[in-house]
Structure formats: structure tokens, C-alpha cells
Amino acid sequence: QKEVEQNSGPLSVPEGAIASLNCTYSDRGSQSFFWYRQYSGKSPELIMSIYSNGDKEDGRFTAQLNKASQYVSLLIRDSQPSDSATYLCAVNIPQGAQKLVFGQGTRLTINP
Amino acid sequence: DTGVSQDPRHKITKRGQNVTFRCDPISEHNRLYWYRQTLGQGPEFLTYFQNEAQLEKSRLLSDRFSAERPKGSFSTLEIQRTEQGDSAMYLCASSLAGPGQGREKLFFGSGTQLSVL
Numbered sequence: 760q761k762e763v764e765q766n767s768g769p770l771s772v773p774e775g776a777i778a779s780l781n782c783t784y785s786d787r788g789s790q791s792f793f794w795y796r797q798y799s800g801k802s803p804e805l806i807m808s809i810y811s812n813g814d815k816e817d818g819r820f821t822a823q824l825n826k827a828s829q830y831v832s833l834l835i836r837d838s839q840p841s842d843s844a845t846y847l848c849a850v851n852i853p854q855g856a857q858k859l860v861f862g863q864g865t866r867l868t869i870n871p
Numbered sequence: 872d873t874g875v876s877q878d879p880r881h882k883i884t885k886r887g888q889n890v891t892f893r894c895d896p897i898s899e900h901n902r903l904y905w906y907r908q909t910l911g912q913g914p915e916f917l918t919y920f921q922n923e924a925q926l927e928k929s930r931l932l933s934d935r936f937s938a939e940r941p942k943g944s945f946s947t948l949e950i951q952r953t954e955q956g957d958s959a960m961y962l963c964a965s966s967l968a969g970p971g972q973g974r975e976k977l978f979f980g981s982g983t984q985l986s987v988l
Contacts, residue, residue, distance in 0.1 A: 767911070793976065802962055802979040803914065804873075847913050849977075857968075858904065858927070859977055861913030 760785050763850050765862035774871050778835040782848030782862055785829065791851040792824055792831045793859065796844045803847055807833060838869045873897070875980035877963050883986045884953055891949045892983045896965030903946050904977060905938055906962040907931070914962055920946060921968060953987045960984050 765782045772778045780794075791810055795803035809815045809822040809831065821834040831850075835842055845864040852860050876895040884890050896903045901922050906914035917936070918928045922943035935953075940946040950957055961984075964977035 763913075765913075791976075802960075802982045805976060805978065808976060849913075858916050858919060860916065861906075863911070863913045 761862075762786060762852065762860045763848055763862040765846075765848050765865050767863055768866040769868055770865055771868045771870060772838050774838060774840060774869055776838055778838045778842065778867055778869070780833040780835075780846050780848075780865050780867065782831045782833075782850075783829055784831070784848075784850045784860075786850070786852055787826075787829065788853045789850045790853065792822070793849040794820075794822060794833045795847040795849060795861075797847055797864065798844045835867075840869045840871055843867060843869045873978040873980065875963060875965050875978055877961075877980035877983050879983060880981060881984045881986075883988065885988050886953060886955060888953055889949065889951045890953060890985065891947055892961055892963075892985075893945060893947050894963030894980060895945045896963070897967075897978060900965035900967050900978075901943065902966045902968050903940055904964045904966070905946070905948050906964065908960045908962055908982075909958075917948075950985075953985075955987050958985055958987045 763784050794807040796806050797803045807822040809824045815822045819836045823832045845866045847864045848862040849859040874897040878893045904919040905917040908914045918938050920940040935951045938948045960982045962982045963980045
């Protein structure tokens with residue numbers, strides 16, 4: 760089992776709709792969860808972080824965390840063509856390096 | 872611009888040559904990470920430093936790879952005797968260690984795209 764799993768997509772969503780991205784993780788000790796956005800040929804850019812169960816909203820983005828189910832998601836409301844990118848879920852691994860482990864990313868396309 | 876600088880942006884080399892990449896982290900960040908990313912995959916952890924100490928190396932990192940962070944400032948990643956399988960984007964990231972949530976929050980540089988011919 761991979762430490763962090765995402766559907767690789769591609770996920771295609773019409774402009775103005777809600778895009779829903781999902782991620783599961785294997786280490787129950789993980790405490791910090793992040794969503795990064797990566798445009799083609801660019802490096803990952805942090806867009807959301809979440810540490811407690813429930814929802815966290817920032818503008819059009821909402822991160823949701825359910826530690827019991829080991830599940831984290833990202834909702835993008837009113838999707839725009841500029842949201843077209845690969846979205847990476849990252850989870851901290853508490854042992855050792857305090858490093859982040861990334862999923863393989865979900866490629867999202869917003870269709871005008 | 873996150874404030875993390877990487878040089879060069881692109882590197883093309885022939886198989887068997889040595890290459891070295893540089894990373895300058897955000898100045899107040901004491902943790903520095905190297906990741907590698909291939910097409911269609913998420914970044915894979917390679918190694919990390921806290922100040923000048925290299926505290927962990929991934930099993931992915933063969934003996935041909937070496938990283939340094941002299942004086943706890945910039946870092947270099949050297950690959951000796953490059954192989955075609957080393958072709959990837961090499962990403963550097965930094966963070967600020969300390970108590971509290973989110974200290975693992977990483978800020979990435981623009982990356983070095985390595986192509987081994």
C-alpha cells in the first residue's frame with residue numbers, strides 16, 4: 760500500500776462547477792496535511808494546509824480532513840480555467856525526518 | 872517566487888558525466904529538503920538537512936548521489952556517473968523547524984530539470 764494515494768485522473772470539470780479531489784493516507788500518526796498545485800513544467804505551490812478534522816475554507820478552496828477514515832479532500836468552487844493543473848496531496852510522516860510524502864497527483868482540467 | 876532559488880534551471884548531460892545542482896533556501900529556514908520528480912509522479916523524498924547536518928537519506932539515493940549543506944546555508948546535490956534513469960526534475964524545498972503545527976510546510980524552488988542523454 761502506498762503511503763499517500765490519489766486518483767491520477769485526468770479529472771475534467773466544466774467551468775463554474777465544483778471540482779473534488781481526494782486523497783487517502785496510510786500512517787495513522789500523520790498530523791499535517793497539505794495540498795499543492797503544480798502547473799505543467801513548474802514546481803509545486805502550497806495552496807492549503809489542514810491539521811484538524813473537519814473543513815477549512817480559504818476563498819474558493821475548501822480542505823476536508825477525516826482522520827478516522829484517513830482521508831483528505833480538496834474542493835474547488837466556481838472552477839476557473841486557471842485552476843487547470845495537477846494537484847498534489849502531501850502528508851507528514853512523523854517518524855524520522857518529519858518529511859512530507861506526496862501522492863502521485865491528480866490532473867485537473869477545467870473546460871470553458 | 873517562494874524565495875527558494877535553484878541553479879541551473881536546466882541541465883543536459885551525457886551518460887557517465889558528473890553534475891552538481893545548487894539550492895539557496897529562504898534565509899531564515901533551517902531545514903532543507905531535496906526531492907526528485909518524474910513525469911506523472913509526485914515528488915519523491917531524497918534527503919534532508921537541519922542546519923548543516925544531513926539527518927536522513929532515502930533508500931532511493933544510491934551511492935552516486937551526495938548532498939552537502941556547508942555552514943547550514945546553501946546546499947549542493949551531486950550526481951556522479953549519471954545514468955539515463957537519473958533524468959528527472961530535482962526539487963529543493965525549505966522549511967522552518969520549531970514547535971507548533973505545520974512546521975513541515977515546504978516551500979519549493981523552481982527545480983532543476985536534468986536530462987541525461
